Amino acid sequence: MLTAGREGHRMRPHSRNHRRLASAAIFAAALMAPAFIAAPAQADDCKGGDPFNCKIFDRGSGSGGQGGSPGGGNSGPVEPPDPVGLTENEGVGFVPVEGENPPPATLSTLDWVAAAESSAELLTPIVHTAPDGKTYVRMRTSLWVDGFDVVETEPIGDDTQTIQATATPVSVTWNMGEAQKKCDDAGSKNGESCTYTYRRSSAGQPGGAYQITATITWNLTWTCEGSACAPQGGDLGPESETSQPTPLVVSEIQTNTGQ
Template sequence: MSPHTSASRRAASAAVVATALTTPLLVTPSAQAAPCRGVPKHVICNNTSHVVGSSGGGGSGSGSGGGSGPFIPPPPEGLADNEAAGFVPVDGPAAPAAAPPSAFDLAVSAMAGTFLPSPKVRTAPADKTYIRMRTSLWVEGVEAKSTDPIGAPQVQATATPSKVVWNLGEKTIECTGLGTPKGTSCSYVYQRSSAGQPGGSWKITATVYWDVSYRCLAGGCAPGVLDPQQTTSAPTPLVVSEIQTNTGQ
């Protein structure tokens, strides 16, 4: 190869290199610019955080505009906490005040804190009676009872004993009122002795039913009634024997 040919090739190679260095690089733009996302005071575009309201203007350098700060990731998807997102909640209308309790509700509360006594069983003859003999039944220790007034309308409830249900072992009966020692309003005639019963006696109980009503002492509400209540005595033994008769010849 001649010296002239080698010099020509070297000159051509140098020209190609120079052309490559001076030709601008072609940058293929992305199909779509990344959307801007933001939280209050920051806007993020193309993974670059911009402080909203900062004094820095747009400028070149490192591919970010003037006034940009460090990258701040967006809040998690579905963030519902306004305070965490930088929003200050605006006070809405005040919740309506709760309605005051009704006279019925106040009466229920008053009765819930009131003790109604259990009755005490009484019979005549006492402790022991006989078959085919009228036995008087009554209870003691119970009487009408009123609660303390409660609430702004001054609601007062009153419990009044109305009837007694007697479980006499041999039978169950119902008597109006509390009964008396004379047996005019409540009594029973046994047909069988208690000899075959545990302890040789019938175990009798009395259950008092109470009617409950209420009223407003200061006015302002209509009177009403509550569900009846009941109290039961302790089991009381009653011996019932047969009458022995002797007939002479």
């Protein structure tokens, strides 16, 4: 995020910290300068010996010593003060900029599977009966639905794995008002695979009709393609969708007997 300065100019965050860091560096250089000036006087200590014992920064080890005062006081290097108000990283020259997003975490195969499952759009069944809207007690009524279809999600993933979920319809459960009926397919108008026969009329029901519904059950599976797939597929279990209630009037068949 950028912030506005007093004069309307836009500047990067932590500009105040930059100024602090620069001031600390200048102050440190001023303190260190005498030590580097004294280095030539101590050059003999570094000739032919262990370079780790060079006393370039020993500025007050005795009276009349180079770079110190008679009777010496300090012994050893003088360290600059810690920068005030800066973090440890900022103090060594690194100033993070606000608003920079960290690199995204790598998603696992199962993370992608969960995303694929949530994107699956199952169809809401649409109910059909024959006869349509009205049937009779002890008459076989044909049942079928729209929406009994395989559903596949769009493939998702990254450069190393691609996941796709598939929903396969397995059954339709009909709530007929007085009982339930389960069919293994979508049914059809001719009633070859899914029918129901009422035993009682709907005269006593609210509005004089049964409110029937159909629930399709799908089985969800997924597959993964790519070098990072772990595992390469699996079963997500059943999912279902239920239709809107549909009124169906069920009447008694009237018979006339002659005298």
